[in-house]
Amino acid sequence: MSLDSGIGSLGCSDEYVVRRLFVFIKDNLIFESLQDGLMQKQLLSEKEKEEYVCSNCARHYWSERLLKLIIRRKRCKEFVAFIHQMSCHKHVSEKILEVQEKAKGGTLKAANGAVQRRINLTLTHELLQRHFACLYMELEPREIADEMFQAGHLTLVDHDNVTESNQRYKRLSFLLNILMKKELYAQLVCTLQSMGYRSVLDTLQKDRKLKNKPSEYSTCIQHNFILLQENIPCFGDASFLMEHELDSTNISDIESCKNAVRKISKLLKILLIRGKPACKEFFRVIEVDLKREDLIQKMKYKSAEIKRRGKPNLNQRHRSLRTPCLQEHEEFLNEELEPLDISDLLFEEGAMEISAHDKITETSRRQKQMKYLLETVNGNENDCFHFFLYILQKEGYESILEELKKSAPGAVGAVPHEQSENLRLSIRVAREPDDVGNGDIHMRLSVGGRTGPQVEQALQDSHSSGTEILEEAILHGVVDIRGVSSGSIVLQLRPVTDQAVQTLLNVRDNNRLVEMIVGMLKKVNIASMMDGTEPLEIKVQVYKANPVGIISKAEDAEPIKKRLKAHRNVLVSELEPRAIAHVLSKSKAFAKSAIDSVLNADSCNDRVENLLSLVEDGDFEVVKEFVTALKDLGYSSIVELIDPPDIHNRAENIRKMITSNYKNILEEMQMKLAKETLSKCVGDVDEIREKILPKNGNRKKRMSSFLQFILQDDHNVIEFEKMLRNNDLEDLLKIDENVQGEHIPTQGIEMTFVEDRIHSSSEGVLFEAVITLSHTA
Known part of the structure; x- marks a missing residue:
C-alpha cells in the first residue's frame, strides 16, 4: 500500500495510527532509550541509524527520522507492538490504544479540525507569494508540514523536502511550491484554522499587509543589529543564556550557520520573530547575566536617535534617482556593491524584511547575494530604495552614487576579444639565472617602437586604477606587485610562494613569465595599439631587489609574538599564570622581579596579562622558554595555537590555492x-x-x-x-590544474636562446629576453 495514496486509504491500520499520531509520537519518543531494543527487534539497523536517522542532523530530529523510517520500511505493526512493551513509553502506548479504539468505534475526529466551519478563502500561489514576508514571520514551515503529513496531505518525500533544510526561507519556499503543484490550498486553509493562525488567515483573506506594531524591545534590537553582532559573546554562550527562549528548530537553524557573526545574526532575527517576551528576556540577559548595562544604554540611545531622525534626508544631488537606475547600471553594481554589509544596514533601518535578509545572507556566493539584494531594493517595500541611497551616501560609496546618476552605459568602442588573440609571439632569451633566491625582484619592461610610450603608460594606468594587471601577476607568476615605476615600466614584484621566482624565471620548462607579460598586455588592449605593420618588441630585464638577509633569532620569534596578540582572549581565559610563573622562575631568561610582577598582580587576568607582556617584550630565549613551559604543563592546544607545527608548509599549500x-x-x-x-x-x-x-x-x-x-x-x-x-x-x-604546475608550452610561441648568452651573477640582472608580438596574417 503506497503512502502517497493518502491516509484515508489506510483505514485504522497500525500505519494509519502512526501517521495520525506522528507529531505526538516524535515529540514523546526518547530515541536513546529505545535504540538498543529497536535493533534487537530488527526495527532499526546500524546502517540505517548511521546513514539516515543520526546523519547530519541535530539530536532532537532523530525520533522524527526514526518514525519516517518505520513508515517508509512498512514496520509500523512491529513498532506499535514494541512500544506497547516499553514501560518507559507507557504514555505513548496509551495514546496509540486510545486512537485505535476511537478509530474502530468511528468516533475519531477528522484530521485538521475538518469539523470546524471553514472560512471563505480561496488561496493562489500569487496571493501566498505577495504575503511571503508575513508567512515567514508567523509560520514555521516544519510545523505546517508535520500537520499536513499527519493528515495525509503530504507524502514522506514532500515532508522531507520541507523539513530537511536548516534555512527557514528554503523550508517555506519548498512548502509553497508543493502546495502549488498538488493544489493543496483548501487543505492549507483547514490546517491553519485548526492550528489557530487567525491573523494569517485574516491577512490572506483581506489581501493586505499585517499591521503589527513591534514592541520597544524588538525595535531597539533591530536598530542595533550590527552593534549586537559585534558585542554579544559567541553563539555558544548566547545559546546557553537564551536556550529557554529557543525551540529545537531555532537552535538547529542557528547551529547550521558556520560563520560566528551569522550565528548571532540568526539568533537576533529569531528573537524578533518570537516577539516581545523573547526580546524583553534578551534585554534582561544582556543587563543582568552579561553585566553589560553600558551596551543597553548605547542601544537605547541609538534607537532613540533613529526614531528622532525619522526618514533620512538625501543629498540634493541624489534625490532625483529612481529605481530604473538599478537595472541600467546592474553590471556596475554587481561589480562594486558589498551585499552583506548593505543588507545588514538596510535591515537595521527597517527597510528590509527578515525573510529578504535571510535569503541574501544565507546565500554563500556574492553574485547571488547581489541578485537578491537588487530584487529587494527594486521592489521598494518599506521605502527600501530611499534607504539604499541613504546608506550609500552615509557609508562613503560616493563613486557608486555618481555612477547611478549617469546615463546607462553603452557598448561603444568595445574591442572584440578575438582581436587580441590573433597575435604571433616569439621570445629570444639572452640571459638566464644560474641560481636565484626567492627574494623580491624588479622586472623592467622596455617597449620599443612608436607605440612604446603609449603601451607603458597604459600598463601604469591600469595598475593604478584596477586589479587586472595584478591578477595576471598572481595567476601566472605567483608574484605580488608592490609598485610600478614610470619611464620604462618597472614592476616591483614580491614572491607569494617559496618557489615563485625560480619557477617564473625557468622559461625552459614553463611559460609563466611569457603568459604573465602577454596577459598584462592583453588587459590593456595591446592589439588596438599596434598598427599591423610594425612588430612590437618588449625588452624584459629581471634583477634582484634588496638582498634577503639571514633571519635572526629575534625575527624568528616574531610570528609567535604576533600570535600571542591575535589569540590573547583565549590565552587570558585558559592559562593558569601561577603554575607557569613557577616553572619560568627556574629559567635564566626570566629575572626574579619579572616573575614577581606576575605573581603579585591583583587578579588572575592581570597575572596572565603581565606574563604575556613579559613574553611579547622579551627576546628569543624568553619566547622559547615560555613555549617550553606550556608544553611541560600540558597546554598542547595553546602551543599549537601560538606555535603551530609545520605552519609554513600548510600556508604554502593554501597560497597555491589562492593564487x-x-x-x-x-x-x-x-x-x-x-x-x-x-x-x-x-x-x-x-x-x-x-x-x-x-x-x-x-x-x-x-x-x-x-x-x-x-x-x-x-x-x-x-x-x-x-x-x-x-x-x-x-x-x-580547489586548485585549477590548468594553472598550477608546469605549463604546457603555449601554441605558437617561438622560443630561441642566444648561444653565447650571458649567465647571471649573484648581483645585477638575473634574466634578460626580448618578446616580439606581431599580428598574424
Whole structure:
C-alpha cells in the first residue's frame, strides 16, 4: 500500500495510527532509550541509524527520522507492538490504544479540525507569494508540514523536502511550491484554522499587509543589529543564556550557520520573530547575566536617535534617482556593491524584511547575494530604495552614487576579444639565472617602437586604477606587485610562494613569465595599439631587489609574538599564570622581579596579562622558554595555537590555492568577510582595515589590497582559509590544474636562446629576453 495514496486509504491500520499520531509520537519518543531494543527487534539497523536517522542532523530530529523510517520500511505493526512493551513509553502506548479504539468505534475526529466551519478563502500561489514576508514571520514551515503529513496531505518525500533544510526561507519556499503543484490550498486553509493562525488567515483573506506594531524591545534590537553582532559573546554562550527562549528548530537553524557573526545574526532575527517576551528576556540577559548595562544604554540611545531622525534626508544631488537606475547600471553594481554589509544596514533601518535578509545572507556566493539584494531594493517595500541611497551616501560609496546618476552605459568602442588573440609571439632569451633566491625582484619592461610610450603608460594606468594587471601577476607568476615605476615600466614584484621566482624565471620548462607579460598586455588592449605593420618588441630585464638577509633569532620569534596578540582572549581565559610563573622562575631568561610582577598582580587576568607582556617584550630565549613551559604543563592546544607545527608548509599549500583562484576569490570578497578575517590576523591590521573602507575606491582594488596583506603572513593565510570554510566558500580553494604546475608550452610561441648568452651573477640582472608580438596574417 503506497503512502502517497493518502491516509484515508489506510483505514485504522497500525500505519494509519502512526501517521495520525506522528507529531505526538516524535515529540514523546526518547530515541536513546529505545535504540538498543529497536535493533534487537530488527526495527532499526546500524546502517540505517548511521546513514539516515543520526546523519547530519541535530539530536532532537532523530525520533522524527526514526518514525519516517518505520513508515517508509512498512514496520509500523512491529513498532506499535514494541512500544506497547516499553514501560518507559507507557504514555505513548496509551495514546496509540486510545486512537485505535476511537478509530474502530468511528468516533475519531477528522484530521485538521475538518469539523470546524471553514472560512471563505480561496488561496493562489500569487496571493501566498505577495504575503511571503508575513508567512515567514508567523509560520514555521516544519510545523505546517508535520500537520499536513499527519493528515495525509503530504507524502514522506514532500515532508522531507520541507523539513530537511536548516534555512527557514528554503523550508517555506519548498512548502509553497508543493502546495502549488498538488493544489493543496483548501487543505492549507483547514490546517491553519485548526492550528489557530487567525491573523494569517485574516491577512490572506483581506489581501493586505499585517499591521503589527513591534514592541520597544524588538525595535531597539533591530536598530542595533550590527552593534549586537559585534558585542554579544559567541553563539555558544548566547545559546546557553537564551536556550529557554529557543525551540529545537531555532537552535538547529542557528547551529547550521558556520560563520560566528551569522550565528548571532540568526539568533537576533529569531528573537524578533518570537516577539516581545523573547526580546524583553534578551534585554534582561544582556543587563543582568552579561553585566553589560553600558551596551543597553548605547542601544537605547541609538534607537532613540533613529526614531528622532525619522526618514533620512538625501543629498540634493541624489534625490532625483529612481529605481530604473538599478537595472541600467546592474553590471556596475554587481561589480562594486558589498551585499552583506548593505543588507545588514538596510535591515537595521527597517527597510528590509527578515525573510529578504535571510535569503541574501544565507546565500554563500556574492553574485547571488547581489541578485537578491537588487530584487529587494527594486521592489521598494518599506521605502527600501530611499534607504539604499541613504546608506550609500552615509557609508562613503560616493563613486557608486555618481555612477547611478549617469546615463546607462553603452557598448561603444568595445574591442572584440578575438582581436587580441590573433597575435604571433616569439621570445629570444639572452640571459638566464644560474641560481636565484626567492627574494623580491624588479622586472623592467622596455617597449620599443612608436607605440612604446603609449603601451607603458597604459600598463601604469591600469595598475593604478584596477586589479587586472595584478591578477595576471598572481595567476601566472605567483608574484605580488608592490609598485610600478614610470619611464620604462618597472614592476616591483614580491614572491607569494617559496618557489615563485625560480619557477617564473625557468622559461625552459614553463611559460609563466611569457603568459604573465602577454596577459598584462592583453588587459590593456595591446592589439588596438599596434598598427599591423610594425612588430612590437618588449625588452624584459629581471634583477634582484634588496638582498634577503639571514633571519635572526629575534625575527624568528616574531610570528609567535604576533600570535600571542591575535589569540590573547583565549590565552587570558585558559592559562593558569601561577603554575607557569613557577616553572619560568627556574629559567635564566626570566629575572626574579619579572616573575614577581606576575605573581603579585591583583587578579588572575592581570597575572596572565603581565606574563604575556613579559613574553611579547622579551627576546628569543624568553619566547622559547615560555613555549617550553606550556608544553611541560600540558597546554598542547595553546602551543599549537601560538606555535603551530609545520605552519609554513600548510600556508604554502593554501597560497597555491589562492593564487590559482585569485580572480574568483577577488570576485567574492567584501567588507564583511575581510573584517571577519582581520579580527584574527596579525600585523598592521588597523592600517589595512582603514585601507579597505568603501571611501577608498572600487571594491576589487580595495579587496585586492586585503588579499595582498593576507598573502604576506603564514598565520593570516591560514585564518583566511578558515574564513572561507566558515562561509561555505571552500570551493574557492580547489586548485585549477590548468594553472598550477608546469605549463604546457603555449601554441605558437617561438622560443630561441642566444648561444653565447650571458649567465647571471649573484648581483645585477638575473634574466634578460626580448618578446616580439606581431599580428598574424
